[in-house]
Amino acid sequence: MGDMSTQGPQRQAPVTGPDRPAANRPQRGRWSNAHAFAALDLGTNNCRLLIARPQGEGFAVIDAFSRIVRLGEGLAASNRLSDAAIDRTLAALRICADKLKRRNVTLARSVATEACRRAENGAEFIARAYAETGIHLDIISAEEEARLAVLGCHALIEPGDDPALIFDIGGGSTELVLVDTAGPVPRVLDWHSAPWGVVSLTESAGGGDGREGRLAAYARMRALVAESVASFAARLPRDVGRPRLLGTSGTVTTLGSVHLGLSQYDRSAVDGLIVPAAAMRRISADLAGMAVNERAGLACIGHERADLVVAGCAILETIMDLWPAERIGIADRGIREGILRRLMGAARP
Known part of the structure; x- marks a missing residue:
C-alpha cells in the first residue's frame, strides 16, 4: 500500500457543531468562501455523513449525520441485501442527500464497504440508491477502506x-x-x-x-x-x-x-x-x-x-x-x- 497520502502532515482541527464558529478561527483569507466538502461512509451497520469546510491545516465540521441502518442484516445467510435493510438505508440516504443540497456541497465522495462488496444484489442497490437519492456510492475494496481509515485517524x-x-x-x-x-x-x-x-x-x-x-x-x-x-x-x-x-x-x-x-x-x-x-x-x-x-x-x-x-x-x-x-x-x-x-x-x- 505504501504511504497513506502524498500530502504533508496535517493536524485535525477542533471539530465544531453545525453552524457554530470554530474556536480561534483564523483570519478570513482565500479559503473564507470555500465550498463545503462531504464524505459519506455506508457500512454494513451504519450510514455516516460528514460535511466540512477547510480550516487551517485541517477542517471544521458544519454538519453530520449518523444512523444505524443494518444494511447487512441477514446477509450471511442469504448473500443478498434484504428489502427491509435496503428501505432503511434508502431512508437514511435521502436525509443525507437533503443535507448535501442544503449545505451547497460541491465536492463529495460516498463509499460503500463490506455489505455491498459481498451481496449478490450490491450493484443493484447502488443503482437504485443513485436513482432515488442522487447519491453515487463507490463500492471500495478492503484495501482502500483500510487506507482511508488510517489516513483519517493516524494523528x-x-x-x-x-x-x-x-x-x-x-x-x-x-x-x-x-x-x-x-x-x-x-x-x-x-x-x-x-x-x-x-x-x-x-x-x-x-x-x-x-x-x-x-x-x-x-x-x-x-x-x-x-x-x-x-x-x-x-x-x-x-x-x-x-x-x-x-x-x-x-x-x-x-x-x-x-x-x-x-x-x-x-x-x-x-x-x-x-x-x-x-x-x-x-x-x-x-x-x-x-x-x-x-x-x-x-x-x-x-x-x-x-x-x-x-x-x-x-x-x-x-x-x-x-x-x-x-x-x-x-x-x-x-x-x-x-x-x-x-x-x-x-x-x-
Missing part, C-alpha cells in the same frame, strides 16, 4: 518508534493495518481484512441461553476471529518493544464510553482517549456474560447496540491477543475524515 497514534497497529471493526469486516510512523505520514508495512464484523459475527455465532450459553457463544466468536487473522498474526514482528494500538469503530468508542461511565455519548471525551488494555478486557468479559436487556440498560450501549457489542468485544480481544499493547487508543474518526483530507488536498489551490 491519534501515541508517539513511539516501533510499528503501530490500527484497526477498524466494522459491521461486516475488520481491517487491520500495521504502520511505520517514523515519517510525516504513516507508511503501511502490512494489512489484513478479516471477514468478520459485529453484524456478520453476531449472526454466525452469537446468542446462547443463560450466562454459560452466552460465554460459550463468546468463545466461539473469539475462535472464528482468531482463525481469520492467523495468517496476519504470523507475519507480525515479534521484537516490538512497546506495541501501540489504535482503534476506530463503534465498538471501541462504545467501550471507551463505558470505561468513562458516561451517561450519554460525548465525542470530545472519547476521541483521543487512551484506555488500559486490561480495562477493555474486563469490560468485554462483563458484557459477554450479560443478557441483551442488561446490556441495553447501559447508557452508552442502549437497544441499538446491545445485541452487536459482544461480537465487537470478541474481535477486540482477539486483536489484543495478537498485538499485546498495554494501552489502546480510541479514535472517533476514520474513513470519512480520510475522504475529506483527500478531497481537500486535491482541491487546494
